[in-house]
Each structure stands twice: as C-alpha cells, then as structure tokens.
Amino acid sequence: MDARTLAAxxxxxxxxxxxxLDAAGVDKGALAERLGTPGAMxxxxxxxxxxxxxxxRLRADGCAELVALLRRTLLPEGxxxxxxxxxxxxxxEGAAVRAARTRSVLAEAASRPGVWTVLDHPLLRMEVAGSTVSLEPDAVxxxxxxxxxxxxIKSFPILDGSADPAKVGAAARQAAVYVLALRATAAALEGTTLPASPYAEPEGMAAAPSTTGLLVCPRDFSNAPTAASVDxxxxxxxxRRQLxxxxxxxxxxxxxxSGASLxxxxxxxxxxxxxxxxxxLAACELAFHCRTQARAAGAxxxxxRGIRAELGGITTVEEALAATxxxxxxxxxAELRREALAMGAGMDVTPAAATTSARDLAVVP
Ligand code: SF4
Structure with a gap:
C-alpha cells in the first residue's frame, strides 16, 4: 500500500x-476490466x-532548484x-535498510540545530490494521x-495563487498519511508510545512533525516551481480515526x-x-462493478452516504418508498412532525412545508 491507497x-x-485487494497488491484496474466494468481512473x-x-527538474544537481525554493519559502528573512x-x-538494499537509513538521518538532523536537512524520497514505515506499510513521501x-x-510535489499548476480544490484535497489526504507515519517514526526514535485512542493528539514529543504541509507545484503555465502551505x-x-x-x-x-484467487x-x-x-467513482477502479451490485440489490x-445515514434502518430503495x-x-x-409543529408556535404545517425524512424525527418530543 502507498499513501494514495491508504488515503482512499x-x-x-x-x-x-x-x-x-490493496493488501494483496491486486491491480484493481485490470481486475475491473476482467469483470467487464473498466473504470476511468x-x-x-x-x-x-x-x-x-x-x-x-526539481531534483537535478542534488535538488538545487528544490533547495532554492525552500530557501525562498521556509527560511526566515536574513x-x-x-x-x-x-x-x-x-x-x-531494500525497504528495511532504506527505512533504517531514513530513521538515522532524521535522528542525526535533530541533533544538529541550525542546519536545514532535506530528505529526498525517505522511506517511512507504519503499522496499519496489523500490517506494516512502507510509505515514500516526495520529501521531508x-x-x-x-x-x-x-x-x-504535484504536477497540477498553482494559477494566480490558487489550485484545483479537489486535487489539493487529495494531496492533503496523502500528506496526512505521511505525517502519521512520521509521528510513528518520531515515537520510535524517542522511545515513546503514541496514544492508543485515535482521538488523542500525541504530546511532549521533541521531533513532532508539523501539521502544516508544503505543496510544490508548477507556477501558472510555466514549469517553474512555486510552493504553498496546506493546513x-x-x-x-x-x-487517524478511519485507519x-x-x-x-x-x-x-x-x-x-481456501485457495481462492482474486x-x-x-x-x-x-x-x-x-x-x-x-x-x-472518483477514488476506486472497481466503482462501476460495485455500483452495479449495489443497484441490483436496490441498496x-x-x-x-448522507441519505444512507438519514434513512437509519431502511436499507433498500424499495423499503424507503414503501415507508412513504x-x-x-x-x-x-411526517405526520408526527406536523402535529409537533402545530403544538408549537402555530407555524404553517401544510404537507408542502413538511419533508418526509427520518431527520424530521428529531423534532418530535
Ligand atoms: S468501489 Fe467497491 S471496492 Fe472500491 S472502495 Fe468502493 S465499494 Fe470498495
């Protein structure tokens, strides 16, 4: 798995x-074709x-252009x-050795204040649902x-200071996975444990990864790089909660x-x-296949997701229609809602003013 699959x-x-399928490394695009429902991912x-x-271009000559951009963007004036x-x-030598090398460079960098260190394609490891996943950010x-x-580092442009929100959102979700992997690395280096609860933020770590990422993209219609901070x-x-x-x-x-092959x-x-x-539809190559199955089941x-949550225990479209x-x-x-409103402030309670939604139950005393 990589950060893109983990984010999805x-x-x-x-x-x-x-x-x-992701844990088994199955090519979902090829699988969708064999199932007769190719996607356009x-x-x-x-x-x-x-x-x-x-x-x-950014990585040429020992990352010269990337470093120049970081100097302009991150280094304080003067x-x-x-x-x-x-x-x-x-x-x-393989993933384990690369991950160990990344950890030792991070530890060394933390011990030398006053020096900026750019890790180009570090390798981080993290436990996800009982499996060890290797992750490779563009840079740290x-x-x-x-x-x-x-x-x-993304190839979509930042035009006049703004970029496609969907693409920025996808990049931010990937970067969030890397921040979580860095937290796991920092905890391992410091010999501390991260909070077991996915709702608790880690505290007191000296090498805490920043919760602000840096997006590097081509500027306007050129191939020259520019950078923007992303919260x-x-x-x-x-x-963290979803993982x-x-x-x-x-x-x-x-x-x-037993013996089944995907x-x-x-x-x-x-x-x-x-x-x-x-x-x-925007995130998985099997979307057309799963949609066909869900439609056949009338799900x-x-x-x-919004309507699914509002309908509570009603699981099929047929049941939902019958319920109306x-x-x-x-x-x-809907009837209870009208009665409740009539008992209240004397509002308009004509059927047209009421909607037939399970959410309406919330207003029933
Ligand atoms: S398309 Fe199917 S396999 Fe892919 S995430 Fe959605 S439900 Fe899961």
Whole structure:
C-alpha cells in the first residue's frame, strides 16, 4: 500500500473488498476490466509526463532548484545563507535498510540545530490494521528547530495563487498519511508510545512533525516551481480515526474459500463485503462493478452516504418508498412532525412545508 491507497481506504474504512485487494497488491484496474466494468481512473499520459519532467527538474544537481525554493519559502528573512543539507538516501538494499537509513538521518538532523536537512524520497514505515506499510513521501524537511515538514510535489499548476480544490484535497489526504507515519517514526526514535485512542493528539514529543504541509507545484503555465502551505489538521484527525477503524485483513479473508484467487477467479471478489457510495467513482477502479451490485440489490447506498445515514434502518430503495406510502414509517414521521409543529408556535404545517425524512424525527418530543 502507498499513501494514495491508504488515503482512499481511510475515506471508506468499511470496504473490506478494497482492503483485501490493496493488501494483496491486486491491480484493481485490470481486475475491473476482467469483470467487464473498466473504470476511468488515473492520470492522463500527458499529466504523467508533465509530472515526471517537473520532478526531474526539481531534483537535478542534488535538488538545487528544490533547495532554492525552500530557501525562498521556509527560511526566515536574513537567514538565506543557513546551511541546507541533502543526504543521500538512495540505498539499494531494500525497504528495511532504506527505512533504517531514513530513521538515522532524521535522528542525526535533530541533533544538529541550525542546519536545514532535506530528505529526498525517505522511506517511512507504519503499522496499519496489523500490517506494516512502507510509505515514500516526495520529501521531508527538518528545520533547525527540530520540526519536520512533509513536502508533496504535484504536477497540477498553482494559477494566480490558487489550485484545483479537489486535487489539493487529495494531496492533503496523502500528506496526512505521511505525517502519521512520521509521528510513528518520531515515537520510535524517542522511545515513546503514541496514544492508543485515535482521538488523542500525541504530546511532549521533541521531533513532532508539523501539521502544516508544503505543496510544490508548477507556477501558472510555466514549469517553474512555486510552493504553498496546506493546513493538514483536519485530514490528519480524520485519517487517524478511519485507519483505526480498518478491519484486519485476516478477518476479512475468512469469507473466502481456501485457495481462492482474486486475480484468476475474479468472482471471488464478490464474496468480499463492499461499501459502495458515489464517492467511490472518483477514488476506486472497481466503482462501476460495485455500483452495479449495489443497484441490483436496490441498496440506498447508491444515493450517497448522507441519505444512507438519514434513512437509519431502511436499507433498500424499495423499503424507503414503501415507508412513504400512507401508514409507512416515513409518512408517520411526517405526520408526527406536523402535529409537533402545530403544538408549537402555530407555524404553517401544510404537507408542502413538511419533508418526509427520518431527520424530521428529531423534532418530535
Ligand atoms: S468501489 Fe467497491 S471496492 Fe472500491 S472502495 Fe468502493 S465499494 Fe470498495
């Protein structure tokens, strides 16, 4: 799993299907094609090429252009000559050795106040639902005061100081995953433990990762880089809660017969529980397949998470429609609402003023 898949999983933690497929490293795009429901996910070849050219430019000559941008963006005025170091992290011995090298560089950087350190493609490790996940941020900057800042390099442009909110949101969700991985690394380095509750913020850590990330993008219509700070607090809180809710993969696998293969017999996929919502269309290659199944079952999930939550125990569109007919639960709720309002301030309680929604039950005394 990478930060993109973890962020997508965190957006839909109830989906056992995606959790198993991602943990198994199944190519969901190819699987969707074999199932006859290909999706239209991913970047265009043009965007991919543009992104590669942009990143190459930033990293050329020992990250010269990236460091120059960081000097302009992060260094306080008058501190332009502060030393900035870019240690070599590209060891070839595998993920465990790369992660160890990243940890030792972070520890070393924290012990040298006054020096800025840029970690280009560090490797971080984190436990998620019982599995160890390796994550590779574009870069992490260690400031002289010991704060760590996550850098996300993206190929979409910042035009006149603003960028596509959906793309910024996706980048922020990925950066939030990296901040959580950095917190786990900081705790390991300091020999402390992170709070067990996903609602509690860690306290008293010397090398606390900053909750503000730095987004590096092409400026306007050029290929020259610019940077913008992004507040990640909300994404960090949501992602931490959602990751804590992920079910362990071993438990999810219990529904599959022994020896089942997700790639060779794609219909084993259907045995895994899914949690379709229209949000999946922008986040998962299997969206068309899961939507077809949800529609065939008449599930209210196809109408969106908001409506699903409002309908409470009503799980199918058919049940919801039946509930609105005279004598049904929703019709009765609307009637109670009208009566409650009539007892109140003498408001207009004509049927047109009342809506037939389970939320209306909240106003019934
Ligand atoms: S599309 Fe299907 S597999 Fe993918 S996240 Fe949604 S419900 Fe899960």
């Amino acid at each position: 999983l965190a957006a839909n933690p109830g989906c056992g299907r995606r959790a198993v 991913g970047q265009s070849p043009f965007a991919i090429t543009r992104g590669l050219v942009f990143e190459r 501190d332009e000559q502060a030393p900035v170091e870019v240690p070599d992290l590209l060891v070839k 900057v260690v400031r002289p005061d010991g704060r760590w800042t996550v850098l996300e 990640l607090r909300k994404q960090i809180a949501v992602t 804590a809710r992920l079910t362990r993969v071993e438990q999810l696998l219990d529904v599959l017969p 790639e060779d017999t794609p219909h084993s996929v259907d045995a895994l529980p899914h949690a379709y919502s229209p949000d999946c 209210v999930e196809t109408l969106g 007919t005279p004598g049904g639960e929703l019709a009765r709720a």
